[in-house]
Amino acid sequence: MISVILLGAGNVATHLYKAFSNSETVSVTQWYNRTRTSISSYANEVDITDSLDELKEADVYIIAVSDDSIAQLSADLPFTNRFVVHTSGSVAMHDIDKKNQIGVFYPLQTFSKDADIDFSEVPICVEVYEKENLELLRDLARAVGCKPHKITTEQRQTLHLAAVFVNNFTNQLYRIGHEICETKNIEFEILHPLIEETAKKIQQMSPFMAQTGPAKRNDKKTIKRQLKLIEKEEHEAIYKMLTSSIKKTHNVSSFRSRKGKSETN
Structure with missing residues (x-):
């Protein structure tokens, strides 16, 4: 004992x-x-x-x-x-x-x-x-x-850093998604199956291979439409930053903001 x-x-x-x-x-x-x-x-x-x-x-x-x-x-x-x-x-x-x-x-x-x-x-x-x-x-x-x-200590601290990205930061994105849904009286629960399926996929393949969405496809029209839908500057900045990150990861050419300026910096 x-x-x-x-x-x-x-x-x-x-x-x-x-x-x-x-x-x-x-x-x-x-x-x-x-x-x-x-x-x-x-x-x-x-x-x-x-x-x-x-x-x-x-x-x-x-x-x-x-x-x-x-x-x-x-x-x-x-x-x-x-x-x-x-x-x-x-x-x-x-x-x-x-x-x-x-x-x-x-x-x-x-x-x-x-x-x-x-x-x-x-x-x-x-x-x-x-x-x-x-x-x-x-x-x-x-x-x-x-x-x-x-x-080791270094490995543990690195794991904790990775955990902040996959847990804390991801949860903040859930919160933003929840807020966006509320602005149009949409039930956030409708997104639950998507959240669960995304989590399941990375248990069977790498996050790199599991990536989908307009940034991965270089779907400029969808990106432009979604930027126009965003009401808060903070949410727009996050959208642009993550879109740029996905494009860089998957070697997709840069996209342009609604003002026509490059967002690849």
């Missing part, structure tokens, strides 16, 4: 708690957060505390707080030579205070507290400084049905 103490109460910590609680080989010994009320609803299930001085012993302490708080929280831990990891995709492993053994347990997924997550579909990226701790993190990932991936 792997004993775990969670430090933090955000989306990642909450989903990890639920996943660990459902595992037969992981025990959440304690859950810490500086504001006790944030985890008070779990008080009947697990020992909770808002005091670092009350922390018990465990096989691994998982810091799941905002990136800017990781270094300070690890420095404030009132013990030494225990195994402490964080869950961030972008923070260096060595930001954890060196008074303890250090590592990273990074679940590469988007987490919202109210959305259920199937952890068997979540890649876990693990990194350790002391080699003897690697198998513990691998076992911890497997205990919740995940596939562990041993990676």
